[in-house]
Structures are given as structure tokens and as C-alpha cells.
Amino acid sequence: MPPADTATDGWIRIAAIADLDRPRPLIPVTLQGRRLVLFRDEEGQLGLIGRHCPHRGADLCYGRLEDNGLRCPFHGWHFDRTGQCVEQPAEPEGSRMHEQIRVPMVPVREENGAIWAQVGVELEQAAASEQEA
Numbered sequence: 369m370p371p372a373d374t375a376t377d378g379w380i381r382i383a384a385i386a387d388l389d390r391p392r393p394l395i396p397v398t399l400q401g402r403r404l405v406l407f408r409d410e411e412g413q414l415g416l417i418g419r420h421c422p423h424r425g426a427d428l429c430y431g432r433l434e435d436n437g438l439r440c441p442f443h444g445w446h447f448d449r450t451g452q453c454v455e456q457p458a459e460p461e462g463s464r465m466h467e468q469i470r471v472p473m474v475p476v477r478e479e480n481g482a483i484w485a486q487v488g489v490e491l492e493q494a495a496a497s498e499q500e501a
């Protein structure tokens with residue numbers, strides 16, 4: 369097991385799995401100077417996504433974990449674990465504007481009691497790759 373916060377094969381330890389073992393499984397993470405938020409969704413999957421809402425810049429660390437994602441505390445834009453915006457409550461019904469909106473994401477995995485984030489990957493590219501898969 370490498371020391372905490374040491375990159376190994378492009379992955380860096382960002383937290384212990386136990387750090388998310390709480391009623392609200394969400395913590396802020398700074399990775400290579402990028403401010404991110406790590407959370408576990410209702411399917412038990414991890415998301416590591418940009419911390420600032422692309423609407424008005426609200427801090428998503430104060431968002432609500434609901435509907436299998438993270439909802440911005442200001443105006444309710446809702447993001448899934450890939451960083452994709454999946455809902456904008458103030459938009460007219462049927463609007464597809466949200467499909468063009470996403471926050472950066474970083475691939476994560478759980479191993480040996482820790483949560484690891486992939487480094488050296490452009491965050492937006494990672495998001496695009498996730499979407500294409």
C-alpha cells in the first residue's frame with residue numbers, strides 16, 4: 369500500500385472509504401489544485417466532480433444529495449456522478465438545455481480501504497470518455 373496522497377500508476381489516494389461512511393456521504397477534495405466534491409450516490413457509486421456550479425458558481429459541497437446525484441443549493445441544477453447536468457428546475461418542461469451542461473469529473477475507484485482518483489487526465493476529457501462509454 370503506497371503512502372497516502374502518493375500517485376501510483378496515475379492514481380492518487382484522496383480519502384479513506386470510511387470517510388464517506390456518514391449520513392451525508394460527501395466531502396470536499398482538492399486534487400492538483402482543482403476544487404472538487406466527492407460523493408456517493410444512491411446506487412452506491414462514487415462521483416468526483418467539479419465543486420462549482422456552472423450556473424452561478426455555488427459551492428456544490430453544500431448541495432443536496434438526492435435523486436441519485438447532487439443538487440445545487442441555489443437554483444437546483446442537478447448533477448449525476450459523471451458531472452452531467454440532468455435537470456434544471458426553472459427551465460420549461462421538455463427543455464434539453466441541461467444536456468449541454470456538465471461539470472468536470474475525475475475517474476475514481478475504491479481499493480484497499482481507500483478511494484483513488486486518476487491523475488494526469490484532463491478533467492473534461494475524462495468526462496467525455498465517461499459519457500462515450
Ligand code: FES
Pocket residue numbers: 421422423424425426440441442443444445
Ligand atoms: S448556482 Fe447552481 S443552479 Fe444556480
